[in-house]
Amino acid sequence: MLSVFDAAEVSAAVVDAGARGVLARGAGRSYGDAAQNGGGLVLDLMGRTSFDVADDGSVTAYAGVVLGDLIPGLVAKGRFLPVTPGTRYITVGGAIAADVHGKNHHRDGAFGDHVRWIELITADGTLHRLARDGSFDEQRIFYSTVGGMGLTGVIVRACFDTIPAPTSAVRVDTERFNDLDSLMAAMVAGDDRYRYSVAWVDGTAKGAKLGRGVLTRGDHAQVAEVYGQPLKAIPTGNAPKLASPPIPMSPLNRLSIGMFNEAYFRRAPKHRVGEIQGLAAFFYPLDVLAGWNHVYGPGGFLQYQFAVPDSGADVVRSSLERLGSIGAPSFLSVLKRFGPGRTRSPLSFPIQGWTLAIDVPTRVNGLAGVLDGLDELVLAAGGRLYLAKDSRMSPHTLESGYKQLDEFRAVRSDLDPRGVFTSDLARRLQI
DSSP states (O other): OEEOOSHHHHHHHHHTOOTTOEEEEOSOOOSSSTTOOTTSEEEEOTTOOOEEEOTTSOEEEETTOBHHHHHHHHHHTTEEOSOOOSOSOOBHHHHHHTTOOOTTHHHHOOGGGGEEEEEEEOTTSOEEEEETTSOHHHHHHHHHHTTSTTOSOEEEEEEEOOEEOSSSEEEEEEEEESSHHHHHHHHHHTTTTOSEEEEEEOTTOOGGGTTOEEEEEEEEOOHHHHTTOOOOOOOOTTOOSEEOOOOSSOOOSHHHHHHHHHHHHHHSOSEEEEEEEEHHHHHOGGGGEETGGGGGOTTOEEEEEEEEOGGGTHHHHHHHHHHHHTTOOOSOEEEEEEOOOOOOOTTOOOOSEEEEEEEEESOOTTHHHHHHHHHHHHHHTTOEEOGGGOSSOOHHHHHHHOTTHHHHHHHHHHHOTTOOBOOHHHHHHTO
């Protein structure tokens, strides 16, 4: 990996890239091979971390800036990130390249929907300023870069908008549902009332309890609502409080995860309104433990995340049933709603409807076959899989799910006819 500091260093590295090409890497939080380039050059842009928060709340930042480092300055100005995934340890460049989404997509869209402009170095070493409202050619490259997984060039700097956040707290309503149908119905009914909405789903429950879950919804708390409330500190820096070392054998199995899920479900309130939570507790519960993935043992885990339109809602149930049929244990299954997509990015993941993310250990008998079957269900419903979390998708699955793939390929071919920018994911999926 080569550390680069400024645009000139990036340009020189790109022009001198060898036969296996070059790829920019952020914080390395993709679950699959999106940030890997076997035998080729990988650029580390995290050495330059300067940013500016303007009076209107917009942020101009270098690509290597970690989102968590922006939060204190934003909150001090009464603002917050427009979109944040479940970890604050990703970079601005990575958030754009994966067009990340969060708990508020139904209301605010994906991260790319808030980006004003991008500075991009293309395969010939040229630096371009691309605005979302620029010329036709600018927009064509801009929208292919948002969600483009680093395959159009190297993002070196960007400007994006933020949203109002009068305090460092979130006002949270929590409800517990005994089955999947009632949970999903409540999520649909509440779309318009909450900025943030997410459900933890019991990935081990069966029968009448299949898909039971805990729905958490909220919005940024007002000053009057937090007066006198003890809040945890605003998350800063990049140092979690705890760390999990590698372990020789995972404690996670069907029995232990089933017990955990039962306890988690029972502990959740049946109905609680107006709880005040700190930002870290609400948005980033896993960030408290560095190396949390180590609990899966040396075999590791994979995340299966799909999106389907509302008409394909039954795929949510089918995925839980099929994974349950082989005893695939999951203590982290997350269900969210996607709103109407506002971006024109060919490889952006969200489509209006549902997205379910399920973490499962890789060492489960029959897992590969079940996931292959789920791929076909997702595609038949008009859905797709998430590139930033993928480690096993086939070229057929990609082409069937992303109908604008040829549009992306055309832009990429125009910008990079020699295929300088590539990754292991791009090779695997023949992008």
